Amino acid sequence: AQKITQTQPGMFVQEKEAVTLDCTYDTSDPSYGLFWYKQPSSGEMIFLIYQGSYDQQNATEGRYSLNFQKARKSANLVISASQLGDSAMYFCAMREPRSNDYKLSFGAGTTVTVRA
Amino acid sequence: SAVISQKPSRDICQRGTSLTIQCQVDSQVTMMFWYRQQPGQSLTLIATANQGSEATYESGFVIDKFPISRPNLTFSTLTVSNMSPEDSSIYLCSVGRTLQGDTQYFGPGTRLTVL
Numbered sequence: 001a002q003k004i005t006q007t008q009p010g011m012f013v014q015e016k017e018a019v020t021l022d023c024t025y026d027t028s029d030p031s032y033g034l035f036w037y038k039q040p041s042s043g044e045m046i047f048l049i050y051q052g053s054y055d056q057q058n059a060t061e062g063r064y065s066l067n068f069q070k071a072r073k074s075a076n077l078v079i080s081a082s083q084l085g086d087s088a089m090y091f092c093a094m095r096e097p098r099s100n101d102y103k104l105s106f107g108a109g110t111t112v113t114v115r116a
Numbered sequence: 117s118a119v120i121s122q123k124p125s126r127d128i129c130q131r132g133t134s135l136t137i138q139c140q141v142d143s144q145v146t147m148m149f150w151y152r153q154q155p156g157q158s159l160t161l162i163a164t165a166n167q168g169s170e171a172t173y174e175s176g177f178v179i180d181k182f183p184i185s186r187p188n189l190t191f192s193t194l195t196v197s198n199m200s201p202e203d204s205s206i207y208l209c210s211v212g213r214t215l216q217g218d219t220q221y222f223g224p225g226t227r228l229t230v231l
Binding site: 035037042043044045046047050091093095102103104106107108109 | 117147149153158159160161164206208210212219220221222223224225227
């Protein structure tokens with residue numbers, strides 16, 4: 001069963017505007033972690049932001065913020081003031097500690113293209 | 117954050133040959149993982165590299181095809197054996213900081229093309 005769902009294959013955003021990338025997840029474990037990564041065309045995976053299931057506040061890292069809605073099992077990434085360098089693939093991932101091996105399950109990804 | 121390097125960064129190989137990819141971390145880490153990303157696809161976990169013992173493979177991946185070594189807490193290798201064009205992918209090493217696992221970082225990846 002799909003654990004992480006990203007329903008937006010691709011998005012266009014105007015430079016300096018904000019963009020929201022959707023991510024929903026499925027787990028029965030009360031303890032889990034949610035990650036967002038950025039993958040530019042070079043192929044490297046760049047860690048952006050992390051949200052723990054017990055965190056009381058939404059995570060923020062500079063221009064990145066995570067809109068965590070636990071009851072809806074969603075963890076949307078918001079990128080504010082988009083820049084041309086934000087053009088990349090973005091992956092949502094979840095880690096379940098149930099098996100104690102801390103593997104990540106990834107969504108299909110969303111391609112973001114920032115227009116000047 | 118951990119600094120992770122991978123060698124080689126890219127390679128073009130002939131079918132039937134093998135390639136060993138190295139992953140080096142600048143500090144000791146508990147968890148090391150190997151992922152594959154086929155063209156246009158998301159990441160799929162190949163195996164967890166265990167220090168001092170055999171790797172733990174995910175469904176669909178076997179040790180004969182993807183042997184993994186992890187001789188210490190800062191280094192691991194993944195070998196892609198008897199390659200075919202279907203093995204053309206980006207291979208990424210990932211590390212977790214502690215058993216409690218706050219953040220997982222990735223190496224820069226190895227872009228493999230099999231002809």
